[in-house]
Amino acid sequence: MMKRIGMIVAVEMDAVLSLYGSPKGQEKKAGYTVLCYENESYALYVVNSGAGEIAAAAATELLITAYAVEMIVNFGVVGGLTEEMTMARTVIVERVVHTDFDTSDWDGCEPGRYAAYPTRYIPADPELVKKAITAAPELIPVTCASADKFVAGEEKKRALHQAFDADICEMEAAGILLTARRAGIPCLMIKAVSDGITGGAEEFMNEVLRSSGICLEVTDRIIRSLHR
Numbered sequence: 706m707m708k709r710i711g712m713i714v715a716v717e718m719d720a721v722l723s724l725y726g727s728p729k730g731q732e733k734k735a736g737y738t739v740l741c742y743e744n745e746s747y748a749l750y751v752v753n754s755g756a757g758e759i760a761a762a763a764a765t766e767l768l769i770t771a772y773a774v775e776m777i778v779n780f781g782v783v784g785g786l787t788e789e790m791t792m793a794r795t796v797i798v799e800r801v802v803h804t805d806f807d808t809s810d811w812d813g814c815e816p817g818r819y820a821a822y823p824t825r826y827i828p829a830d831p832e833l834v835k836k837a838i839t840a841a842p843e844l845i846p847v848t849c850a851s852a853d854k855f856v857a858g859e860e861k862k863r864a865l866h867q868a869f870d871a872d873i874c875e876m877e878a879a880g881i882l883l884t885a886r887r888a889g890i891p892c893l894m895i896k897a898v899s900d901g902i903t904g905g906a907e908e909f910m911n912e913v914l915r916s917s918g919i920c921l922e923v924t925d926r927i928i929r930s931l932h933r
Contacts, residue, residue, distance in 0.1 A: 708746065708747035708748070708775055708776075708932050709747065709748050709750065709772060709773055709774045709775050710747050710748070710749050710750070710774055710775065710776050710777075710778060710928060710932075711749075711750050711751075711752070711765070711768030711769070711772060711774035711776070711777050711778065712749060712750065712751045712752070712777075712778045712779070712780070713752055713754050713761055713764050713765055713768070713777065713778070713779045713877065713881055714751060714752065714753050714754065714779075714780070714781065715753075715754055715755060715756050715757075715760075715761065715781050715876065715877050716753075716755070716756060716781070717780070717781055717782060717917035717920075717921070718753045719917070720780075720917040720918045720920070720921040721740075721751055721921065723918065724918075724921055724922065724925060725742050725749075725751075728740035728741050728742055728751070729741050729742060729743050734767065734771055735763070735767050735771070737752050737753070737754070737763075737764055737767060738752070738753065739751070739752050739767075739768075739772070740752075746929075746932040747928070747932045749928075750768055750772045750774060752764040752767065752768060754877065756876050756877070757853050757876055757877065757880075758803075758805070758851065758852070758853050758876065758877060758879055758880035759853075759880065760877075760880075761779075761876075761877035761878075761880040761881050762880030762881065762883065762884045765777055765880065765881050765884040765885055766884050766888075769884070769885070769888045769890055774890065775890065775891075776833075776890065776891050776892070776893065776931075777881060777885045777890055777891070777892045777893070778892075778893045778894075778895075778924060778928060779877065779878065779881050779892070779893070779894045779895075780894070780895045780896065780897075780917070780920045780921050780923075780924040781875065781877070781896055781897075781917065781920065782875075782896065782897050782898070782899035782917050782920065783796075783849070783873040783874060783875040783896045783897070783898055783899065784855075784856055784857075784862065784873060784874045784875065784898070784899070785862070785872070785873055785898040785902050786850065786862045786863070786865055786866040786871055786872055786873060786874055786902060787866055787872055787902060788902060789872070790847075790872055790873055790898045790902070791898065794845065794897070794898045795841075795843060795844060795845070795895065795896070795897045795919060795920055795923050796844060796845045796846070796847040796872070796873060796895070796896050796897070796898070797829075797834055797837055797838060797841075797844040797845070797846055797847070797893075797894070797895055797896075798829055798846075798847060798848075798849045798873075798878060798882075798894035798895075798896060799828070799829055799831075799834055799846040799847060799848065800826040800827060800828045800829060800848050800849070801826070801827045801829070801848075801849045801850075801851050801878045801879050801882050801894075802817045802825050802826050802827070802848065802849070802850055802851070802869045802871060802879075803817055803819070803825075803827070803851055803852065803879035803883070804816070804817050804850050804851065804852040804865065804868075804869055804871075804874075805852040805853055805854070805879075806818075806819065806879070808820070816868075817869060819883075825869075826848065827879065827882050827883060827886070829882060829892060829893070829894060830891040830892060830893075832891075833891045833892075833893050834846065834893075836927075836930075836931060837893060837895070837927045837931075839930075840926060840927045840930035840931070841923050841926055841927055843923075844895070844923070847871075847872035847873050847896075848869070848870060848871045848872050848873075849871060849872070849873050849874070849875060849878045849894070849896070850865050850866075850869050850871035850873070850874040850875075851874070851875055851876065851877065851878040851879035851880075852874070852876065852879070853876055854876070855876065856874045859902055862874070862902050863902070873896060873898060875896065878894055881894070882894070893924075893927065895920055895923055895924040895927065896920060897917065897919050897920035897923075899917075
């Protein structure tokens with residue numbers, strides 16, 4: 706039986722259309738447009754979620770419930786929080802911290818921690834991470850800080866790294882990973898750094914097309930290696 710894979714894309718749809726071309730089909734469901742691509746091994750359902758945790762979580766739930774996907778994939782461009790995370794550095798997310806989430810005044814949990822998890826770091830599927838790195842050895846494992854805020858400027862980025870020991874930052878990973886884990890669906894997140902530690906919106910806009918294209922090529926290589 707053909708495997709079913711769901712792909713969440715926040716803003717990088719040009720990269721999808723450039724690599725995959727016109728979809729075999731598409732439909733509107735729950736306010737999203739879902740594109741379908743197929744090859745001999747799997748069907749790929751792509752949703753352009755838009756930016757932000759809530760939109761990404763809703764798109765993830767849609768793919769799980771309406772399309773019965775067996776794996777969630779997310780690729781995209783991110784900001785770097787350390788000197789090592791230079792532009793177009795391609796990484797794989799090992800764990801996510803939802804930096805907006807804070808119930809400390811109520812239950813004493815440290816900022817970013819959900820009570821269901823022993824620490825504030827939400828882990829990606831370790832076996833899937835291992836297989837992905839085998840397929841793409843150039844990938845660097847990272848911790849991702851995720852929140853509904855675009856982070857620009859060196860001071861803010863250094864502060865985020867210091868507070869949460871994160872390597873990159875973006876706006877969807879927490880919503881995607883939390884939703885996938887709750888449903889018991891493995892989740893793979895591949896990212897490319899579009900703006901370095903001193904960069905911001907202008908650098909992001911200048912690099913988003915190039916970085917997203919590099920990122921999707923790596924992601925596609927991994928998906929194909931997993932479903933031969």
